[in-house]
Amino acid sequence: xxxxxxDYGMGNLRSVAxxxxxxxxxxxxxxxxxxxxxxxxxxxxGVGAFGDAMANLAARGLVDGLERLVRGEGKKLLGIxxxxxxxxxxxxxxGDTNGLGWIGSDVARIDEAKxxxxxxxxxxxxxxxxxxxxxxxxxxxxxxxxVHSYRIDTNDTEAVVGECDYGEPFAAVLQKxxxxxxxFHPEKSQRHGLRMLANFLDRA
Amino acid sequence: MLCKRVIPVLTFNDGVxxxxxxxxxxxxxxxxxxxxxxADEIVVLDVTRxxxxxxxxxxxxxxxxxxxxxxxxxxxxxxxxxxxxxxLMAIGADKVVVNTGAFERPALVGEIARRYGVQCVVGCVDAxxxxxxxxxxxxxxxxxxxxxxxxxxxxxxxxxAGEILVQSIERDGSLQGYDIExxxxxxxxxxxxxxxxxGAGNWKHFADAFRDADVDAACTTNIYHFTETSIASAKMxxxxxxxxxxxx
Numbered sequence: 001x002x003x004x005x006x007d008y009g010m011g012n013l014r015s016v017a018x019x020x021x022x023x024x025x026x027x028x029x030x031x032x033x034x035x036x037x038x039x040x041x042x043x044x045x046g047v048g049a050f051g052d053a054m055a056n057l058a059a060r061g062l063v064d065g066l067e068r069l070v071r072g073e074g075k076k077l078l079g080i081x082x083x084x085x086x087x088x089x090x091x092x093x094x095g096d097t098n099g100l101g102w103i104g105s106d107v108a109r110i111d112e113a114k115x116x117x118x119x120x121x122x123x124x125x126x127x128x129x130x131x132x133x134x135x136x137x138x139x140x141x142x143x144x145x146x147v148h149s150y151r152i153d154t155n156d157t158e159a160v161v162g163e164c165d166y167g168e169p170f171a172a173v174l175q176k177x178x179x180x181x182x183x184f185h186p187e188k189s190q191r192h193g194l195r196m197l198a199n200f201l202d203r204a
Numbered sequence: 205m206l207c208k209r210v211i212p213v214l215t216f217n218d219g220v221x222x223x224x225x226x227x228x229x230x231x232x233x234x235x236x237x238x239x240x241x242x243a244d245e246i247v248v249l250d251v252t253r254x255x256x257x258x259x260x261x262x263x264x265x266x267x268x269x270x271x272x273x274x275x276x277x278x279x280x281x282x283x284x285x286x287x288x289x290x291x292l293m294a295i296g297a298d299k300v301v302v303n304t305g306a307f308e309r310p311a312l313v314g315e316i317a318r319r320y321g322v323q324c325v326v327g328c329v330d331a332x333x334x335x336x337x338x339x340x341x342x343x344x345x346x347x348x349x350x351x352x353x354x355x356x357x358x359x360x361x362x363x364x365a366g367e368i369l370v371q372s373i374e375r376d377g378s379l380q381g382y383d384i385e386x387x388x389x390x391x392x393x394x395x396x397x398x399x400x401x402x403g404a405g406n407w408k409h410f411a412d413a414f415r416d417a418d419v420d421a422a423c424t425t426n427i428y429h430f431t432e433t434s435i436a437s438a439k440m441x442x443x444x445x446x447x448x449x450x451x452x
Contacts, residue, residue: 010320014296018271048321082321116206117397119323119366122420123207123244123450143207143450145244145276147298147323149366166206188276188298190452 001025001201004039006066006083008056011046016080019187023198033065041076041201042069044083050091050107050150053082054099066100076178078200084174084181085152093150102179104156105171110149114167119149124164126184132161132175133203134182134196142192144172144184152183180204207450208414209244209421210438213401215251215281219261222251242435242452246273247301247326247369247423250281251344263295270296278326284308286315293320301369303328304342306360307349317364326399327360329353329370331386338386345373353386354393361394368394369423372402377425379405387417399423407441414447 003020005013007029017027020043028039036042044066046053057063069075079087088099091107099107110118123143128135144164151170154160162173164183174181180200186193215222246269250262259282266279279292280301289300302325306313316325330345331338331353340349340356349356357368370390372383380403387400397420400413404424413422442449 012293012296012298014294015270015274015298018296019274022274047323048319112395117395117420119396120206121323121367121397122209125205147276147366149322185276188274190274194274 001041002039003027003201004036004042005029006036006042006044006062007031008046008053008060008062010048010053010056011082013045015187016043016045019194019197020201023194023201025201031060031062033061033069036065037069041204042066042078044077044079044086046080046082046086047147048082050082050085050093050099051095051097053086054097057086063100070179071102074178076200076204077180078197079174079179079181080187081148081183081185084183085150087174087179087181088152091150103152103159103174103176103181105153105159105174106155107150107152110151110170111167116167119147120151120166121147123189124166124184126162126164126172128162128173130161130175132173134161134173134175134180134199136195136199136203138192138195138199144182144186144189144193146172146184148183152181205448207244207448208419208442209399210410210435210442210449211245211247211399211421211423212243212435213247213249213423213425215249215425216262216265218252218257219265242439243273243275244421244450245276245278247278247280249279249301252282253344263291266292266297267295280326280328284312286312286319289316289320289324293324299324299326299367301326301328302360302365303330304347306363307342310363313360313363313365317366322364322366322396325365326367326369327357327363327365329357329360329368329390330373331370331383331390332373333383333386338389341373354389357390357394361396365396367397367399367420369399369401375403378403381405381409382413382417382422384412384416387413387419391417391419397421401425407438410438411442411445411447414442415445
């Protein structure tokens, strides 16, 4: 399978590609919609600021391009970390910025007033709230590696299939139609992370 | 609940693994030594003195770890510019550790944070014990910042460091346990996660750091080189002591 990794100038694309290759597929890192269009599935990775990410996507024609591929043609896409946040409606990071809007949740800063340190860094438990193919073969309450200062709210209850607690519950795993997302980094979460990535690539 | 992290820190001189302090090269090093499936993260540091080796040899190490270990990888030592960061990120590092570079050019941390996010910058506090408290040092521990460890940590945080790694110059390689007082002071001074290093000699020292200083991660440069299962053993001990850790 050819997996298109969306390159919009942000994030550690090499580790995602490495994990995809480890699972046994080929990875095309590209910012060209023609190349991504020829891929079987897409991964939208990313670390950094939401506003910059949307601006970078727009500058490469990828906001419209991904809308066409994912919403129009039904190509399956997995957003990772910032990439998962980008598929929501909007983020409050540096003033409100609209996202791709495919999931009906919003993104806000983790609340330090709940007695937690920000960023949320390290291994935390993911509790499944709905069935999803992403969880096949992954034990309930498995640990995954998170590193983020903003989090996706749980408002879109149809899309949120896994939650994590850090001061308060937030969305850790998303699935709605052909759009998937993980707030944590499956490519950095060893066995269970690789399994979840393989579930997206081989079973979704 | 967020788990406490156990992190091996590996120091390299011209691409060869060295144990700190003793500075004896360890050619037995293989990736298996770090027991990659139990380590929560891996930190690799280039301790090559300027002019004493090729950066490419360290970058080859980073590259190899990134390719083989599916856990977060931090790289540091000699990070002076956004270009240095770009190169490390391109070969698979997830975070960079900065200390001297941030002192010599105060804009550095902010530049990295703006470009890659605060989670990408680990600010390093290299502390020396003084009569008055702790002094933050740079340049292989040889130059004073003129700031206390707490003040240097706060400056790194204010500039955009997402985590603080605190090391003790006296305890480094001592195996006598972490400087708990130092870790406590730095953790109280900042609001971001704090990683403690220098001095771990046995599993109990990790438990002490988690219980007595409430640090977010305990790092070690030494004891993991001894056997291939040491991290897993450390985790079992910590779990038995009631500390939440990831047992894979």
